[in-house]
Amino acid sequence: MKSVKVGIAGLGTVGSGTVNVLQRNAAEITRRVGRPIEITHIGARRLNPACDIGDIKVSEDIFALVDDPEVDILVELIGGTTTARDLVLAAIRNGKHIVTANKALIAEYGNEIFQTAQEHNVDVGFEASVAGGVPILKALGEGLAANRIKWVAGIINGTGNFILTEMQEKGRDFAEVLAEAQALGYAEADPTFDVEGIDAAHKLTILASIAFGIPLQFSKVYTEGITRITTEDISAVDYFGYRIKHLGIAKDTGNGIELRVHPTLIPKEVLLANVNGVMNAVMVEGDAVGPTLYYGAGAGSEPTASAVVADIIELSRALTVDQVERAPFLGFQAEQLSTDEVLSIEDVMCPYYVRLHVQDKTGVLADITRLLSAEGVSIEAMFQRDTDEEGYVSIVLMTHRIRESALQNALEKIAELEAVGNEIMRIRVEALDAS
Amino acid sequence: MKSVKVGIAGLGTVGSGTVNVLQRNAAEITRRVGRPIEITHIGARRLNPACDIGDIKVSEDIFALVDDPEVDILVELIGGTTTARDLVLAAIRNGKHIVTANKALIAEYGNEIFQTAQEHNVDVGFEASVAGGVPILKALGEGLAANRIKWVAGIINGTGNFILTEMQEKGRDFAEVLAEAQALGYAEADPTFDVEGIDAAHKLTILASIAFGIPLQFSKVYTEGITRITTEDISAVDYFGYRIKHLGIAKDTGNGIELRVHPTLIPKEVLLANVNGVMNAVMVEGDAVGPTLYYGAGAGSEPTASAVVADIIELSRALTVDQVERAPFLGFQAEQLSTDEVLSIEDVMCPYYVRLHVQDKTGVLADITRLLSAEGVSIEAMFQRDTDEEGYVSIVLMTHRIRESALQNALEKIAELEAVGNEIMRIRVEALDAS
Numbered sequence: 001m002k003s004v005k006v007g008i009a010g011l012g013t014v015g016s017g018t019v020n021v022l023q024r025n026a027a028e029i030t031r032r033v034g035r036p037i038e039i040t041h042i043g044a045r046r047l048n049p050a051c052d053i054g055d056i057k058v059s060e061d062i063f064a065l066v067d068d069p070e071v072d073i074l075v076e077l078i079g080g081t082t083t084a085r086d087l088v089l090a091a092i093r094n095g096k097h098i099v100t101a102n103k104a105l106i107a108e109y110g111n112e113i114f115q116t117a118q119e120h121n122v123d124v125g126f127e128a129s130v131a132g133g134v135p136i137l138k139a140l141g142e143g144l145a146a147n148r149i150k151w152v153a154g155i156i157n158g159t160g161n162f163i164l165t166e167m168q169e170k171g172r173d174f175a176e177v178l179a180e181a182q183a184l185g186y187a188e189a190d191p192t193f194d195v196e197g198i199d200a201a202h203k204l205t206i207l208a209s210i211a212f213g214i215p216l217q218f219s220k221v222y223t224e225g226i227t228r229i230t231t232e233d234i235s236a237v238d239y240f241g242y243r244i245k246h247l248g249i250a251k252d253t254g255n256g257i258e259l260r261v262h263p264t265l266i267p268k269e270v271l272l273a274n275v276n277g278v279m280n281a282v283m284v285e286g287d288a289v290g291p292t293l294y295y296g297a298g299a300g301s302e303p304t305a306s307a308v309v310a311d312i313i314e315l316s317r318a319l320t321v322d323q324v325e326r327a328p329f330l331g332f333q334a335e336q337l338s339t340d341e342v343l344s345i346e347d348v349m350c351p352y353y354v355r356l357h358v359q360d361k362t363g364v365l366a367d368i369t370r371l372l373s374a375e376g377v378s379i380e381a382m383f384q385r386d387t388d389e390e391g392y393v394s395i396v397l398m399t400h401r402i403r404e405s406a407l408q409n410a411l412e413k414i415a416e417l418e419a420v421g422n423e424i425m426r427i428r429v430e431a432l433d434a435s
Numbered sequence: 436m437k438s439v440k441v442g443i444a445g446l447g448t449v450g451s452g453t454v455n456v457l458q459r460n461a462a463e464i465t466r467r468v469g470r471p472i473e474i475t476h477i478g479a480r481r482l483n484p485a486c487d488i489g490d491i492k493v494s495e496d497i498f499a500l501v502d503d504p505e506v507d508i509l510v511e512l513i514g515g516t517t518t519a520r521d522l523v524l525a526a527i528r529n530g531k532h533i534v535t536a537n538k539a540l541i542a543e544y545g546n547e548i549f550q551t552a553q554e555h556n557v558d559v560g561f562e563a564s565v566a567g568g569v570p571i572l573k574a575l576g577e578g579l580a581a582n583r584i585k586w587v588a589g590i591i592n593g594t595g596n597f598i599l600t601e602m603q604e605k606g607r608d609f610a611e612v613l614a615e616a617q618a619l620g621y622a623e624a625d626p627t628f629d630v631e632g633i634d635a636a637h638k639l640t641i642l643a644s645i646a647f648g649i650p651l652q653f654s655k656v657y658t659e660g661i662t663r664i665t666t667e668d669i670s671a672v673d674y675f676g677y678r679i680k681h682l683g684i685a686k687d688t689g690n691g692i693e694l695r696v697h698p699t700l701i702p703k704e705v706l707l708a709n710v711n712g713v714m715n716a717v718m719v720e721g722d723a724v725g726p727t728l729y730y731g732a733g734a735g736s737e738p739t740a741s742a743v744v745a746d747i748i749e750l751s752r753a754l755t756v757d758q759v760e761r762a763p764f765l766g767f768q769a770e771q772l773s774t775d776e777v778l779s780i781e782d783v784m785c786p787y788y789v790r791l792h793v794q795d796k797t798g799v800l801a802d803i804t805r806l807l808s809a810e811g812v813s814i815e816a817m818f819q820r821d822t823d824e825e826g827y828v829s830i831v832l833m834t835h836r837i838r839e840s841a842l843q844n845a846l847e848k849i850a851e852l853e854a855v856g857n858e859i860m861r862i863r864v865e866a867l868d869a870s
Contacts, residue, residue, distance in 0.1 A: 021581050021723045031648055031771035032580050127578070133724030135578020143562070143570020145467050146456050146744030213466055271730060274709055281728075288456045289568030289731060289741035293716075295706060296727030306724035309581030336466035 003036040004316040007065035007096075009087060010077035011044035014101050014128070016051035017305030018075060022312075023052075029309070033316045040070040050301070066090045073315055075308060076100040085109050092116050092124075097319075099311040101128035101304055107202040110209075110216040114329040123318065124329055125311025130203040131156055131280040133303035134296035135310065140210045140284060141331030147286030149211040151251040153264075153432060154282035155275050156203040158298045159187045159194035160226050160246040164263075165276040168234050168243065174227065186278055196225035197246065197261040204248035207282065208259055212252055213332030214340055217259070222345035224262035233425055236396045237265050237353055240381060243273040244427060256343040265353050265429040272432060283432060291432070346405040351380065351429040353398055354407075356414065357421030360393045364419040368395070371417075375410040377402050392421060398429070438471040439751040442500035442531075444522060445512035446479035449536050449563070451486035452740030453510060457747075458487075464744070468751045475505040485736070501525045508750055510743060511535040520544050527551050527559075532754075534746040536563035536739055542637035545644075545651040549764040558753065559764055560746025565638040566591055566715040568738035569731035570745065575645045575719060576766030582721025584646040586686040588699075588867060589717035590710050591638040593733045594622045594629035595661050595681040599669075599698075600711040603678065606666050621713055631660035632681065632696040639683030642717065643694055647687055648767030649775055652694070657780035659697035667820075668860055671831045672700050672788055675816060678708040679862060691778040700788050700864040707867060718867060726867070781840040786815065786864040788833055789842075791849065792856030795828045799854040803830070806852075810845040812837050827856060833864070 006022070008015055022029070022039060030036045042053060043062030062078065065071050066087065074091040076098060078084055084105050088098055089112075098117065100106065106113070106126045117124045127137050131154065140149070155161050159181055166177040178195065181187040193199040201221040209216050226246050234244055242265040251258040266273050271293055275281040280298025285291050297303035330337065358364045372379065378400045385394035399407065411424055441457070443450055457464070457474060465471045477488060478497030497513065500506050501522065509526040511533060513519050519540050523533055524547075533552065535541065541548070541561045552559045562572050566589065575584070590596050594616055601612040613630065616622040628634040636656040644651050661681050669679055677700040686693040701708050706728055710716040715733025720726050732738035765772065793799045807814065813835045820829035834842065846859055 017723070025581060025583050025722070028583050028648075029581065031767045031773075034768045034771075133579075133721075134727055135574050138573060138578045139570050139729075142749060143573045143745055144568075144741065145748045146460060146464065146741045148460050148463050213463075271706065271709060274706060286568075286741060287460070288452070288737040288744070290738055292569055292729075292731030294574075294727075294729055297725045300725075302723040303725055306579065306581045306721060309723070310578055313580045314577060332466045333469040336469075338466075 003038040004033070004319060005038055005040040005070050005072045006075060006312060007041040007043065007068060007071035007073070008039060008075045008077065009043040009062040009065055010079070011042060011048045011051070012077065013301045014304045014308065015044070015077040016048040017301030018077065018308045019051040019053060021302060021305045021309050029313060033313055035316065037312060037316055041065050041068050062087060063090065066094050066096070071096055072319065073097045073099060073312055075312065076102060077308070081105050081108055088113055089116055092120050092122055095120060095122060097122045097124070097315050099125040099308055099315065101308055103129040103199070103202040103206065107205040107216055107218040110206070114334065117329070118334055123315055125315055126206070127311050128304050128307035130206050131282055131294070132296065132298040132300065133306035134280060134282070134294050134298065135307065136282045136294045137206070137210055139294055140207065144284060144286050144289060144292070145331065147288045149252065150285040150287060151249065152207050152211050152282060152284050153247050153249045153272065153430060154207065155245055155272065155280055156248050156282065156298060157194055157200040157246060158278035158280055159191065160200070161275065161280070162186050162278045163195070164226060164229065164244060164246060167229070167231055171231050173231060174229060195227050197223040200246065200248045200261045204250055204259060204261055207248065208250035208257065210331040211250055211284070212257060212340065213330065213336060213338050214257060215337050217342055220259055220342040222260040222262070226263055228425065229263055232394065233355060233427065236355060239383065240398055241268055242266060242353070242429070243268050245273065247430070249430065253343065256341040256347070258343050258348055260345060260348065263427050265427055266432055270432050346408070348404045349401055351399055351401050352407055353396070353427045353429060354411070355425040356395045357392045357423060358395055359419040360387045360391055361419060364417070365395070367417055368414055371413045372410045375406040377407055377410050438473040439468070439754060440473055440475040440505050440507045441510060441747060442476040442478065442503060442506035442508070443474060443510045443512065444478040444497040444500055445514070446477060446483045446486070447512065448736045449739045449743065450479065450512040451483040452736030453512065453743045454486040454488060456737060456740045456744050464748060468748055470751065472747060472751055476500050476503050497522060498525065501529050501531065506531055507754065508532045508534060508747055510747065511537060512743070516540050516543055523548055524551055527555050527557055530555060530557060532557045532559070532750050534560040534743055534750065536743055538564040538634070538637040538641065542640040542651055542653040545641070549769065552764070553769055558750055560750055561641070562746050563739050563742035565641050566717055566729070567731065567733040567735065568741035569715060569717070569729050569733065570742065571717045571729045572641070572645055574729055575642065579719060579721050579724060579727070580766065582723045584687065585720040585722060586684065587642050587646050587717060587719050588682050588684045588707065588865060589642065590680055590707065590715055591683050591717065591733060592629055592635040592681060593713035593715055594626065595635070596710065596715070597621050597713045598630070599661060599664065599679060599681060602664070602666055603669050608666060609662065609664060630662050632658040635681065635683045635696045639685055639694060639696055642683065643685035643692065645766040646685055646719070647692055647775065648765065648771060648773050649692060650772050652777055655694055655777040657695040657697070661698055663860065664698055667829065668790060668862065671790060671829070674818065675833055676703050677701060677788070677864070678703050680708065682865070684865065688778065691776040691782070693778050693783055695780060695783065698862050700862055701867055705867050781843070783839045784836055786834055786836050787842055788831070788862045788864060789846070790860040791830045792827045792858060793830055794854040795822045795826055796854060799852070800830065802852055803849055806848045807845045810841040812842055812845050
């Protein structure tokens with residue numbers, strides 16, 4: 001049978017991994033597909049010593065791939081959203097199928113890309129855009145397709161999880177671990193996307209669309225990073241039986257969808273709390289299947305290439321098939337996407353962990369509990385830490401389930417108390433149970 | 436678009452769950468598929484109060500479904516391998532697509548069923564046959580299709596895992612926990628399939644075929660149950676940093692495939708060691724992706740129905756598509772299945788945990804270490820437990836990596852020593868690392 005012809009745009013970390021996996025496992029892949037997969041054209045400004053491209057044609061201008069009749073599938077691995085968007089749309093208009101690992105591109109321009117692909121009857125694979133090599137999009141869109149998905153909660157940024165794990169296990173400070181992550185190559189020189197949660201918000205956008213059948217709505221994701229987490233918080237929550245993980249959470253509340261990325265307390269004994277280092281894991285709760293979890297490397301050259309090549313294989317198997325018969329891009333038929341409202345973070349309900357620094361004198365605690373109570377915030381547990389050299393103590397408390405806006409109102413009033421220090425920490429709590 | 440017509444044979448636990456999920460999530464499923472899925476015919480000797488079948492046609496003779504032109508997909512949920520095999524083959528010959536949750540049927544008769552299906556150009560879905568609602572077959576055959584799979588290791592029998600978890604957490608005896616599992620409905624009145632590992636061996640057979648592209652070879656799986664595990668072993672291995680899990684392991688050694696089901700020591704800190712109760716989890720190590728893990732409910736009415744209905748959805752999406760273009764039954768093209776040899780358990784290499792009861796007198800330990808050493812078995816760690824009322828002590832040791840046959844030879848000679856008690860326990864150890 002005729003080979004499937006693949007053009008690869010971008011020869012960085014993931015591009016070179018994709019070349020290596022396609023070459024090394026060529027025999028295995030041909031056994032799976034029933035025909036060979038051949039790289040016919042690479043678009044890259046410079047070669048990468050991490051892979052040997054032999055005599056494969058190379059163009060410095062990646063747009064040369066778009067016009068090449070010897071390219072059936074264009075694999076976009078250049079990153080960014082400007083040139084990548086132009087490249088992908090041009091390739092689709094020329095009838096090329098697309099595989100991409102670009103989470104920002106799909107989260108921000110996916111609606112446009114999918115519509116264009118549908119008009120031109122081509123397919124777009126983007127499994128690699130979330131959780132690297134873990135086939136979570138396939139699990140959500142196909143494996144769990146029988147379910148009404150209740151919620152998805154994931155550790156979907158390996159850098160952030162590495163930092164929190166090191167802080168947890170070794171009592172090290174955020175800044176120190178971040179510097180090490182940068183030295184190890186886990187974190188970029190500009191770590192904003194990772195530590196401020198933007199990368200996770202891109203991935204959550206994609207997960208939520210496939211879980212609930214809603215359009216991609218990146219701008220509506222509430223996003224909070226891990227830069228304010230201290231080792232004091234990590235040890236305080238341990239006392240209550242929790243760990244702090246940076247989660248992306250998408251939840252169908254029945255009257256709107258919650259989309260939020262933030263540090264979250266989860267019970268120590270759940271599997272997700274035991275996912276450490278740079279690893280990723282996504283938990284999915286379906287109404288029929290109950291809780292499920294998917295774990296693996298969320299980044300890196302070959303783990304990401306694993307998902308890119310899986311998409312190439314799937315496209316290769318399906319190449320002669322009419323597009324309408326395949327699983328739709330977002331798991332649901334395009335005309336069936338729901339218009340469910342995405343909720344504001346103020347409307348989220350959950351328990352909270354709150355840490356305050358207060359002057360160690362009578363009446364302060366009474367003031368605080370009165371202000372909480374006035375907003376309907378009730379306290380489940382509380383403890384007080386030793387007085388420091390300036391006469392301040394840490395008060396750490398866990399609230400019962402409450403609307404975020406109510407807690408915010410109470411905390412704003414508490415912040416105005418003279419005896420209360422500036423920095424008030426609050427972290428959301430998720431039990432990750434079936435409720 | 437025309438509805439897809441489904442016939443369901445068997446209305447037990449999984450059959451009623453399948454009816455309930457298809458009915459409750461009908462709107463969601465139609466949004467995913469692009470056309471409705473309709474149950475047109477049920478074959479069952481008696482109705483099940485757990486589901487409301489309304490005015491769906493019912494036949495006491497399940498073979499009535501085979502001849503019904505109003506059935507596109509026949510869902511086999513009667514269990515067993517005799518009637519089920521006849522039913523499935525007859526339906527295939529009549530051009531019906533098949534979905535089944537029957538692990539014994541696929542593990543023992545899958546080769547014949549797939550060949551017949553290929554001849555008649557119909558598809559067979561069997562995601563529900565392994566790990567219930569966890570979409571592990573799809574992950575292996577499609578999501579990880581870029582990889583050469585190195586090994587698969589899974590907790591794939593919930594009853595066995597429930598028993599070991601209770602023994603671990605509460606120090607209870609095997610027999611007592613088994614009785615409770617039976618009372619709770621986790622274990623059958625005849626628990627042989629679960630506690631002797633036969634159910635896990637069926638599932639491992641299927642996992643291994645999809646991982647490595649080998650024919651289904653149930654008869655070659657080495658199978659050992661959990662009936663001999665004692666609370667003494669569980670606490671002894673804890674001392675060395677391990678937990679005992681009943682694993683199905685399939686490994687490509689490079690010169691043959693290992694297929695084995697047995698109690699296994701795994702390091703406490705790995706995620707798989709923290710999968711407790713009736714939950715299932717499968718770990719897969721691919722050459723590109725590294726380690727990945729898939730976790731969820733491995734049995735029960737709706738979790739299993741979740742996988743059954745996912746297969747119905749996939750078939751419905753693909754119904755007009757030529758069979759050759761879809762993912763092949765075992766992930767690899769039928770004519771490309773490999774003839775790699777399945778290794779005998781004697782050729783397996785791993786470290787071992789060994790527990791002996793010996794008379795507490797001088798020279799015994801020297802005899803034991805001499806006999807181990809003569810077979811090339813070297814000891815990594817050892818400790819001795821308190822002398823019991825009959826003057827015996829427990830010696831617990833961990834060996835370095837050794838061929839099973841060498842350890843067996845040594846243990847046979849050790850068993851002949853007068854000072855050594857009858858019962859010698861040995862449990863295999865897996866580090867579950869990338870090696």
